Amino acid sequence: MPDEQDVTAVGASAHGRHIPPASLARLTVYLRVLGTMLTEGVERVSSEELAEAAGVNSPKLRKDLSYLGSYGTRGVGYDVPYLSGQISAALGLTLDWRVAIVGAGHLGRALAGYPGFGTRGFEVVALFDADPMTVGQEIGWLRISPVNSLERVLETTRANMAVLAVPAEAAQQMCDRLVKAGITSILSFAPVVLQAPPEVQIRKVDMATELQILAYHAQRAQVAALATDAQARLMR
Amino acid sequence: MPDEQDVTAVGASAHGRHIPPASLARLTVYLRVLGTMLTEGVERVSSEELAEAAGVNSPKLRKDLSYLGSYGTRGVGYDVPYLSGQISAALGLTLDWRVAIVGAGHLGRALAGYPGFGTRGFEVVALFDADPMTVGQEIGWLRISPVNSLERVLETTRANMAVLAVPAEAAQQMCDRLVKAGITSILSFAPVVLQAPPEVQIRKVDMATELQILAYHAQRAQVAALATDAQARLMR
DNA sequence: CGTTGTGAATGCCTTCACAGCA
């Protein structure tokens, strides 16, 4: 496994240390907010303002930024374009990310047409489907490729990331093929636990999980409301 | 992420303690795995087997389950239907959850057709869109409603959850209307920070964020590989 | 005897207050 000490002389971010997962997730939010500020022509921003716009408190934001380095000016704030560039660099967004989407159902098409990708360093280079009827259709600038050409197309397009938008039954099989083809970063929308070698980074998004978490909190809120209600009734 | 400062309300409900967020997320995974085991007719499972299938280690799984109660049998394992039911109950999935989806683009349609909902206690009761051309179309058993009828339809369908699948520009406005209509649980796919009162639970899913996190890890792996490569070259 | 349930210890993230600097 990669050791920490040999990353000292590396890249744009002088701070070779790893970023805590929670901070990492928030940094992507800051980056997005800074992006909209850029288009609005905002040049400077304080940690307080940026935190407010990102929905966090300012000490947390400053701590998050401190994992990257010291890119602000005390007494003044942050230079929006500069900070934006530094976060991008730290996240590795200055590299070339070529994304293959496997599955061209509604979800795959939604992803292929997602406007947020191009503007943030990601290029969708391939879109696959198993259904012969949909193969060949054009989505934006992309033509849907047959899934049996997966390995060949991945190589010619030099894709280095993949998104799984296939039914649960097909997910593990597709994951295996992607891994065998050398893909090491996979984002899966399939509601299954994928098995893959540890060097493969897998992130998963599951809408049912998200709703269930909401349901849990909503249920607690209901119960709490009933409890205080009953209590109020007892007290009067 | 919505960090809720929790109520001090201790123990009105059966196991009144709150479940740590990290455990909560994993419990939904266990539930899904148990669901597939149910359909396969598996009756009993050990913590070791269940943990393996869920992609975690067994002490962690047992700890997670212990937040709900003691539903296993020592020396034997867990009864699959029983445990499944207990987790469902703890998450509040035995209640009626009626979901309204706002936005009937590819993403909204993908969600409306998601097979995982019905089987897990969620019913999609409404689907809205702003485009007059798509209003009136039928998606499965649903007819797309015009977004200007939002409040009325939410009331008649008694929706108690909402999913935002609209463009970023429209998200905050739609969120406001949902909140005003009494919705307190919202899952948003729009890449913006939503402002809402604290009693409203908001979870968000952002594909760009997920890809950026993958990019960060992939970049680090690349850098580490280059470093060890250079080191190896120096050593020979 | 085998497996669950859990207290205790460890390590990590978050928080906060203030030191440091323009």
Added chain:
DNA sequence: TGCTGTGAAGGCATTCACAACG
């Protein structure tokens, strides 16, 4: 003076070993 950057403290999650129990 004002705002950033960070050390220290507190809280939370994970881990582990073993006690409890069918």
